[in-house]
Amino acid sequence: MARIPKETVDQIIHLADIVEVVGDFVTLKRKGQNMWACCPFHHEKSPSFSVAPAKGLYKCFGCGKAGGVIQFIMDIEGTSYVEALKYLAKKYGVEIQEEEKTPEEQLIQNDKDSQYIVSNWAKDHYHKLLTDTDEGQSIGLSYLRQRGLNQQTIKTFELGYSLDQWDDLLKSAEKAGFERKYLEKTGLAIERKDDQGKDTGRRYDRFRGRVMFPIHNISGRVIGFGARTLKANDKSAKYLNSPESDIYHKSDVLYGLYQARQAIRNEEVCYLVEGYLDVLSLHQGGIRNVVASSGTSLTESQIRLIGRYTDNVTVLYDGDAAGIRASLRGIDLILEGGLNVRVVLFPDGDDPDSYIRKVGDQRFKEYLDSSSQDFISFKTNLVAKEAAHDPVKKAEAIREVLQSIAKVPDPIKRQVFLQQTSGTFGIDEQVLITEYNKLVKNSSGKAAGGTPPSSSNTAARPASSPAPTRGPQFQPELSPEDEAAMYGATEELFGPSAADATAADPDAEPVPDVLQACEREVVRLLLLYAAQPLAEDISVAQYLFSQLDETPIRTPIYADMLHLCRQEMEQGRWPEVRTFIQHGRGDIRSLVSDLATEKYELSPNWSTHQIYVPRELDQLQQACDNAILRLNKVNVQRELSARLDSLREPLDEETLMETLHAVKLLKQMDDQLGNMLGTVIPRGA
Structure with missing residues (x-):
């Protein structure tokens, strides 16, 4: 690679x-x-x-x-x-000369590159057929105009048309110098077989007489196509998509995301629709933050893609009850991913494309604002209506809603949803909480025998009690750390991750918050002031490392950070924010940015008015001493607490005396550290 x-x-x-x-x-x-x-x-x-x-x-x-x-x-x-x-x-004009690949790696890369190139060429070919040929203009362009699409939208999404011929694309591609195998690998061409299923050696175009919708990846490269037939008597599927290939995996792609990604970020919401024309019509109507699942069931990969840009998703449904029912599971996946989900339901017979063309851009936007409701309320009302006069169905409907609530990672939101559900169904909230806990406990039990449960379902707890909140924003299909590792950023360069260190010892004792805070302060001083000299004519980094020589750092991320700082010094460099802020590991980058940023700065006018405010830089020796003393005091108190706990158990005389002696020494050390920190009031004072 x-x-x-x-x-x-x-x-x-x-x-x-x-x-x-x-x-x-x-x-x-x-x-x-x-x-x-x-x-x-x-x-x-x-x-x-x-x-x-x-x-x-x-x-x-x-x-x-x-x-x-x-x-x-x-x-x-x-x-x-x-x-x-x-x-x-x-x-910045830096030429990236990738290190030499093996012949196998080069072959794979060349093969994928060729598929990208032929897909891009096909996109241009189809677009030219749409705009420059009689058939394309009279059939393809006429259809798009009929659907209300203007030239700018057609250009933005690079729409096209495939001639109603068996081998137009094949012949044009061969004339342009492309090999047939790449047309086959991308699904643009299909092999013809005889009655026994054997290859006849003949090939024909997959797409014929259809309007073409190029599908782009997040970088804007064409990876596949969707195509709509325009023949009234065509017995084939109305929509035909490219098959899976080395460059196209439909479960990892959202149509229109390349064009919508910046608008999604700016508007802080992503509108999710079903079809290509829904995306095109809304985009043209000024709603640029819209994507489509292209008729497929929503996948976790697609949810992660949305999560790169926003935490908020609004699903736009047509009035088809069967379609809504089929989509509920996909929305549960969105909830489980920690995103906020709202729903807009259109009148019967309308979808987003038809409705915006019917009422116009402005009224459509007003409808979105007035008709949007959170998904749990929407689902609750939907299933409550279906089960209105059947007690058995009503009980199942309640469990169905609770299963969706259990997907929500935020405990406060869960509590609100439980209250709303209680009101809708007319059931005591405590009964719902009890049933909710049973569901969560059962799902956790099943997960224990197989896949680990999600963060929202790791324990049976009352809805109002604390629960893990959502972690980092959704990552790409390949995390930055993994991808960096693929490009030579190995452990030798970046060091082991905190997650790896924790996973290596799953039974490790949790690190108390107060100890984490003390360790964090030591790391902060080291990172921000490593090269600064102290009163003893020694640098901050040298002083802190000398004081930490026998002190264990129990929080994995802080231990990793100290290890990386040591590596820098061993290579003759001071640890610097500018170095670690570009680190290949996301948790290191996040930690460094948190430690190194300050929201407020002292106004220069203070010195003008002769108001002196001590700076940390002027009191580094005291700051370093206090950080080390506090860390040592917390460690002593932890050890003292452990010794005192051991006295509650039966001990032989020798062990008892040793423990009592240790307790005495630890108490003396704790008092001494307190005196040095000024946190202990002398007896008799």
């Missing part, structure tokens, strides 16, 4: 200026040491998005997005770590 050499990665990171890169997307204004703007990731009136040029990082104090220049491109473009590197390489 191809790898980007580490030297090239380092060069890209060195050249990439975060102010320049971020400035391509927002207008930055200087205030103090940092640059500020309204956040590009959420709507706001007052700027809360900060860029720190000296540290090479950005932070939004409104939505919490933070990181370095690579992370910014990943966030703003919805790309992977490697794709962000390539984006920056192109911007």
Whole structure:
């Protein structure tokens, strides 16, 4: 597999200026040491998005997005770590010479590249047939005009037309120099077989006499096609899609996402429809944040794609009750993924495409606003109506709603939904909570024998009690860490992950919050002030490491961070924010951005008015001493607590005396550390 050499990665990171890169997307204004703007990731009136040029990082104090220049491109473009590197390489003129591939790897890459190339050529060919041929204009273009689509929409989505001939594409492709095997691998051509199912050696076009809808991946490359027949007496399927291929996996693709991704981020909601024309009509009507599942059941991969850009999904249904019922499971998947789901139901006989053409753009938008309801309420009302006069069906309907509520990771939302369900069905809320806990317990029990349960169903708990909240935003199909590893960012470069360290010891004792806070403070001082000298003519990094020599760091992410800092110093470099903010591991980038950003800066006017405010930089020795002392005190108190607990158990005389002696020494150490920190009041005071 191809790898980007580490030297090239380092060069890209060195050249990439975060102010320049971020400035391509927002207008930055200087205030103090940092640059500020309204956040590009959420709507706001007052700027809360900060860029720190000296540290090479950005932070939004409104939505919490933070990181370095690579992370910014990943966030703003919805790309992977490697794709962000390539984006920056192109911007700064860095040539990426991938390390030599094996013959097998080169063959695979060449094969996929050829499929991309022939798919793009086919898209251009179909588009030209639509606009430049008599058949394309009279049939294909006439149909699109009839559906209300204008030239700009046709151009934006690169629509086309396939001639009603057996081998137009085949002949044109061969004339252009393309090999037949790539037309077959992408599904553009089909082999003809005889009555016994044997290959006759003849080929023909898959798409004939159809309007063509190119399907793009998130980077804008054409990977497949959807096609609608325009023949009134055609016995084949109305819509025909490209088959699965090396470059096209329908469960990983949403139609229109390439064109909609920025609008989804700006509007903070994604409208989910079913068909190609729904997307096209809404996009043309000014609703750009719309995508389609293209008639397939919604998949987890598609939900992860949406999650790159927003936490909010609104599903647009036509009035077909059977279709709604069939789609409920897909929406449960969206809930389980931690996204907020709302529903808009159109009048019977209408779908999004027909309704926007019927009422116009403005009234359609007003309908979306007035008719939108949260999914749990929608489902509750739907099943309650179906089971209105049947007690058995009503009980099953309640369980069906509870199963959806159990998919919601947020405990507060679950509590609200349980209250709403209680009111709709006229059932005591405590009864619902009891039944909810049974469902969760059963699902957890089943998961214990197979796949681990989801974060929303890990324990049978009252709906009002704490539960794990949703973790990081949905990642691409391949996580940045995994993809970075594919490109040479191995453990030798990035170190083992905190998740790996935890997984290696699943029975490890949880780290208390107070201990995590103390360890975090040590890491923060080390990261921000590593090279700063202290009173003893020693650097902060050297001093902290000397004091930590015998002190275990129990929080995996902080232990990883200290290990990486040691590696930097062993290689003759000071640990720096600018280095780690570009790290291949997402948890490291997130930690560094949190530790290195400050929401407020002292006004320069304070010094003008001779108001002196001590800076941490001027009191580093005290800050480092206090951090080490607090960490040691917490560790001593943990050990003391463990010894005292052991005294509750039967002990032989020798062990008892040893334990009592240890308790005495630990109490003395705790008092001494308290005195040094000024947290202990001397006896008699």
